[in-house]
Amino acid sequence: MNELKIPRINESIYHETLNNGLDVFLYPKLEMEKTFAIFSTKYGSIDQKFTPLDEQDMVTVPDGIAHFLEHKMFEKEDGDVFQHFSERGASANAFTSFTQTAYLFSSTSDVKENVETLLDFVQDPYFTEESVEKEKGIIEQEIRMYDDQADWRLFFGTLGAMFENHPVRIDIAGTVESINEITHEDLYTCYETFYHPSNMQMFVIGNFELDEISELIRQNQENKSFEAQNEIERDFGVEPVEVYKQEEVINMPISTPKCMVGIKEKPEALEKDVMLENDLVRDIALDLYFSKSGRFYEQLYQEGLMIDALRLEFVLEESFGFTAVGASTMKPEEFGKRIKEMLLQIKDETISEEEFNRAKKKKYGELIREFNNLEGTANNFMQYNQMGIDFREIFETLESLTLERFKNNVSDWVSEEQIAVCMVLPEGE
Amino acid sequence: MQTLIDHKVDYDDYQLHVIQSKKFKTNTISLKFARPINREEVTGRALIPFILQKGSAKYPKERDLRLELDELYGAKFSINSAKKGENHIISFTLDLPNEKFIEGESDLFRKGLSFLYEIANNPKLDGNGFDSDIVTKEKETLENKIKSIIDEKMQYANMRLIDEMCADELFGIRSHGYLEDLEKIDAQGLYHTYKKMINEDRLDIYIVGDVDEEKVKSELESTFQINRQPNVTINRPEVIKPSEIKDLTEAQKIQQGKLHLGYRTGITYRDEQYPALQVFNGIFGGFPHSKLFLNVREKHSLAYYAASRFESHKGLLFVFSGIAPEKYEQAKEIIIEQHETIQNGEVSDEELEQTKRTVIHSLKETVDRSRGIIDWYYQQVIGDRELTNQEMVDEIQAVTKEQVIAVSKQVQLDTVYFLTAEDGGANHE
Numbered sequence: 001m002n003e004l005k006i007p008r009i010n011e012s013i014y015h016e017t018l019n020n021g022l023d024v025f026l027y028p029k030l031e032m033e034k035t036f037a038i039f040s041t042k043y044g045s046i047d048q049k050f051t052p053l054d055e056q057d058m059v060t061v062p063d064g065i066a067h068f069l070e071h072k073m074f075e076k077e078d079g080d081v082f083q084h085f086s087e088r089g090a091s092a093n094a095f096t097s098f099t100q101t102a103y104l105f106s107s108t109s110d111v112k113e114n115v116e117t118l119l120d121f122v123q124d125p126y127f128t129e130e131s132v133e134k135e136k137g138i139i140e141q142e143i144r145m146y147d148d149q150a151d152w153r154l155f156f157g158t159l160g161a162m163f164e165n166h167p168v169r170i171d172i173a174g175t176v177e178s179i180n181e182i183t184h185e186d187l188y189t190c191y192e193t194f195y196h197p198s199n200m201q202m203f204v205i206g207n208f209e210l211d212e213i214s215e216l217i218r219q220n221q222e223n224k225s226f227e228a229q230n231e232i233e234r235d236f237g238v239e240p241v242e243v244y245k246q247e248e249v250i251n252m253p254i255s256t257p258k259c260m261v262g263i264k265e266k267p268e269a270l271e272k273d274v275m276l277e278n279d280l281v282r283d284i285a286l287d288l289y290f291s292k293s294g295r296f297y298e299q300l301y302q303e304g305l306m307i308d309a310l311r312l313e314f315v316l317e318e319s320f321g322f323t324a325v326g327a328s329t330m331k332p333e334e335f336g337k338r339i340k341e342m343l344l345q346i347k348d349e350t351i352s353e354e355e356f357n358r359a360k361k362k363k364y365g366e367l368i369r370e371f372n373n374l375e376g377t378a379n380n381f382m383q384y385n386q387m388g389i390d391f392r393e394i395f396e397t398l399e400s401l402t403l404e405r406f407k408n409n410v411s412d413w414v415s416e417e418q419i420a421v422c423m424v425l426p427e428g429e
Numbered sequence: 430m431q432t433l434i435d436h437k438v439d440y441d442d443y444q445l446h447v448i449q450s451k452k453f454k455t456n457t458i459s460l461k462f463a464r465p466i467n468r469e470e471v472t473g474r475a476l477i478p479f480i481l482q483k484g485s486a487k488y489p490k491e492r493d494l495r496l497e498l499d500e501l502y503g504a505k506f507s508i509n510s511a512k513k514g515e516n517h518i519i520s521f522t523l524d525l526p527n528e529k530f531i532e533g534e535s536d537l538f539r540k541g542l543s544f545l546y547e548i549a550n551n552p553k554l555d556g557n558g559f560d561s562d563i564v565t566k567e568k569e570t571l572e573n574k575i576k577s578i579i580d581e582k583m584q585y586a587n588m589r590l591i592d593e594m595c596a597d598e599l600f601g602i603r604s605h606g607y608l609e610d611l612e613k614i615d616a617q618g619l620y621h622t623y624k625k626m627i628n629e630d631r632l633d634i635y636i637v638g639d640v641d642e643e644k645v646k647s648e649l650e651s652t653f654q655i656n657r658q659p660n661v662t663i664n665r666p667e668v669i670k671p672s673e674i675k676d677l678t679e680a681q682k683i684q685q686g687k688l689h690l691g692y693r694t695g696i697t698y699r700d701e702q703y704p705a706l707q708v709f710n711g712i713f714g715g716f717p718h719s720k721l722f723l724n725v726r727e728k729h730s731l732a733y734y735a736a737s738r739f740e741s742h743k744g745l746l747f748v749f750s751g752i753a754p755e756k757y758e759q760a761k762e763i764i765i766e767q768h769e770t771i772q773n774g775e776v777s778d779e780e781l782e783q784t785k786r787t788v789i790h791s792l793k794e795t796v797d798r799s800r801g802i803i804d805w806y807y808q809q810v811i812g813d814r815e816l817t818n819q820e821m822v823d824e825i826q827a828v829t830k831e832q833v834i835a836v837s838k839q840v841q842l843d844t845v846y847f848l849t850a851e852d853g854g855a856n857h858e
Contacts (some may be wrong), residue, residue, distance in 0.1 A: 008530055009454060015488075031451050033430060033793040080727065086718040089780070089786025107432075108793040144685040145733055145751050146580050253682035256577035293495030295835070301566075303556030306575040323794070328577060358499050365502025366528045368454045372799070 001214055001221065002217055007382040007395045014210060015264040016218075018371075020226045021198025024217055027205040029374070035111045035206030036374040039118050040102035043194035043384050046319065047099075048348055051181070051266075053193045058235055061190060064174015064183045067096040068132075068139060069187050073103065075131050081121045088365050090114050098168050099387065101194075111208045112216055119220050121200070125191045127184040136179055143173050150254045154424045156252045158262040161420035163403060164244035165237035167361045168320045176341060196229045198222065201385060203378040211380040236319045241266055242417035247336075250424045258424040259332040261413050262337040265321030275316060275389055276397045277310055280408045282314040282323050284401075289346060296342045300327075305335045311344065318387055336421035343419060356403045363398060432819045433796055435806050436642055442657035444810075445630035445649065447642045448802055454530060456638030457537055457799040458545060460524045462630040462808060465664035466517040466599050468590055472571075472606030473614055474517055475620040478508035480559055482617070502526045508548075509758050511569040512604035513695075514742025515810045519626060521549055524799070527639055538640065550627065550655055558616035559623070559702045568611055575608055579681075584748065586687035586848045590747070594691040594844040598669065608633045619838045627698050629660050629851040631796040633810055637799040663811055668695040671843035678847045687848040688750040688760055692768075694840045698812025702839075704824040706830035709840070710739045712783035712833065713767060713775055714748055718783060720767040723795070724752055742811055746840060754850040761845060771837040774830075780828050787820050821841055 001014040001024075013027045013239045045067065047287040073094070073173055074081045085092040088108035103122050107114045119300075146152045156171050163169040171180075194206045204213055269278050290310050300306055306327035314323040370376050384391040438445040488494035498504045504525040511518050525541045553560045568687065579585050585700045595601030634653075636645055669692050695704045714721035714737025725735035735750035752760045795801035796818055809815050816824075 033797050034790075059661045082717045085785050086716060086787050089783070089790040091716070091790065106790075106794060119551075134730055139728060141685060141731070141751055141753065142733035147684045201440075254580045256573065256580055287499075288507065291495070293499050294491055298490065298492050304566075304569075306568055307577070328573070330573065350529075350832055358496070362499040362503035365504065368526045368530050369503070369505070369524070371454045372452075374797070416455055 023201040025203040037204040039102040044099040046167040049235040063178035105332045129186045157261045157422040161248035162264045166239045243420040248422040257332040259335045260326030262324045332423040459635040462519045464661040472610035475606035484553040516600040557622040561616040564616040590689045590846040635803045675844040686754040690744040691844040699814035707834040
């Protein structure tokens with residue numbers, strides 16, 4: 001295994017790409033009680049149109065299928081995989097994001113057995129017509145739970161306003177109608193295409209023996225056979241630079257309105273060599289202007305435009321990217337208008353060296369803090385590795401980021417046609 | 430497992446707890462002010478965290494305060510209030526990077542302490558009260574927050590269940606306060622409530638991290654000079670038995686119904702039966718292998734979530750689940766049945782062992798987080814019992830099936846609360 005030293009914190013991760021293409025990362029932290037392991041595939045809700053393994057033509061699968069598949073991985077002929085983990089006191093879980101499906105456990109004993117179970121259950125699908133039908137009731141309740149949550153509706157409303165064709169606009173869990181179309185054959189098609197080891201990665205972090213676990217994973221994978229697979233063809237449609245709709249309104253039975261302003265990224269901001277820098281620039285810009293120490297925050301507060309804090313998010317992926325500023329607000333229209341004005345004003349604002357260096361200090365401290373959290377650390381490394389980026393470079397990128405570069409970067413970031421405003425309003429208004 | 434040690438130092442007016450750990454890249458400092466909850470003061474106390482975060486004598490604006498935190502390498506700071514048993518707790522928490530990861534920095538911890546002292550002890554004043562503009566503005570913030578609870582269905586249902594179940598008990602008081610009491614609060618009266626907190630509440634100070642105990646003590650002694658006269662005793666309520674089961678239904682425009690059940694266990698943190706209660710909860714509904722999850726979700730596909738959790742200082746247990754409105758009778762019956770099967774002794778040896786392992790795992794996992802460590806020890810202050818994490822593990826290990834069954838017979842259903850759809854779910858049939 002290769003030792004990857006992490007600057008600043010004096011710790012190391014060990015990495016190896018196995019013969020079947022699986023990327024393995026091991027990060028021993030013997031001072032911890034627990035071990036967290038995550039086995040993940042580069043396959044998320046956006047991967048709906050693709051060429052299945054060994055076929056020629058693109059297919060389009062129902063919305064929400066990656067998430068549905070994630071639910072069904074846990075069921076096997078001899079019962080539920082959760083049981084095997086909990087027999088050893090471990091807790092298992094899984095999640096589906098736009099670009100990733102991940103299976104994970106945390107345990108404080110029997111790490112070897114749990115790692116083995118994790119690898120084996122994800123690499124042994126068992127889908128039947130009956131079990132697929134049974135799951136529909138459960139996922140329907142999951143969808144309805146989200147439908148009642150205004151924050152969730154606001155977030156997807158903003159995405160739907162920003163993106164015209166890109167599948168990021170579609171709810172990760174799909175809709176009650178779309179999941180009802182899913183068959184067990186569909187699940188196998190997706191599984192066979194996206195769950196090949198060369199499209200996957202495994203990260204283990206915490207209290208375990210490095211050699212023992214690395215050997216176990218290698219052996220486990222050598223005992224299984226996988227045919228070599230070509231690069232998967234995926235189609236995300238053609239997405240214009242400008243937003244689909246400048247404004248979106250959702251009415252639902254709530255008492256407090258909400259508003260979110262989204263900025264769609266230009267495709268050149270998502271290129272691999274600028275990704276880490278752009279991540280930092282978005283983060284620092286949000287801090288300088290919209291965090292509680294930010295320039296615009298106080299104005300918004302004084303103008304009574306928000307209840308408590310702002311919700312700040314940014315996502316940069318290979319095929320899409322956006323930044324969002326949202327809040328619960330009694331004046332949603334005004335909030336949207338002001339945020340939009342402020343965003344457009346950023347390129348004309350002057351930031352001093354002092355302010356910029358303080359923001360860098362803050363970011364540096366936050367990076368250090370993130371290493372407290374095993375789950376977060378694993379997710380950071382995997383999310384970037386999936387795009388071919390080594391997350392460790394974030395330290396160097398931060399240190400070498402100058403005010404000049406920051407200014408240039410920010411001046412290309414936002415223009416009016418990239419901005420969409422979404423509001424969730426009480427019904428009847 | 431590593432045994433954690435809480436090095437306690439008793440001062441006249443507060444108790445210091447230093448917990449040394451090499452697990453973290455940051456150091457956490459937490460101040461916890463506690464007194465028995467009462468209806469007269471609770472709204473004011475709920476407002477205090479909002480006021481104090483808006484400025485102090487040295488940092489007159491929120492932005493000044495937040496900029497200082499940025500200077501401290503993005504130190505994370507929060508003040509919040511909560512209910513523990515029948516006590517109201519106001520917590521100040523500051524988490525700062527450990528200096529050893531920052532070149533040329535050796536004084537961060539002391540600066541952090543000074544910051545905390547400033548915010549807690551030198552609020553921004555206006556004559557003999559708080560700054561009245563801040564008070565007016567923050568009353569509005571709290572008002573809006575209280576009003577928006579109804580938009581968070583799970584939280585709302587929990588609140589309503591406790592309202593009804595504990596209507597005549599101190600536990601029934603809402604920790605975030607009441608709209609009708611908010612109107613009566615002014616800057617002077619609120620300052621008086623704050624003075625009582627700072628001078629008379631029980632105060633516990635926690636420090637967790639890779640710190641030198643002697644150094645921390647001397648820095649704390651020189652920084653924190655509050656002349657306090659604590660005069661409160663933690664409230665440890667008498668156990669109440671339910672008389673008859675209350676059944677309540679409320680309708681709103683929602684897609685998913687929330688079925689919440691309140692039980693009385695009569696068992697609190699310092700009781701001999703407390704370990705058996707933890708195991709009972711695990712078998713009943715604490716985990717994905719529990720009876721509730723397996724039956725409500727996996728067997729009958731009625732819900733995405735169905736779980737239970739217990740409260741440690743009042744002796745309560747809650748079941749919550751999100752179901753289709755028309756499935757109310759069936760879901761309620763299945764939930765009650767799961768409790769009865771445990772009462773009838775239907776607990777397998779595997780179930781018992783598996784649950785004990787899972788409970789122990791959760792406990793170990795808790796102490797991998799600095800906040801988890803603080804909560805774990807603070808539980809002991811409120812619960813009036815001292816023990817190490819290893820002792821707790823040993824106690825759980827020793828729980829027998831008979832003890833679990835005995836607990837299950839003591840646990841009694843008190844209130845069933847159902848938040849349902851106005852159309853009774855007619856649209857979804």
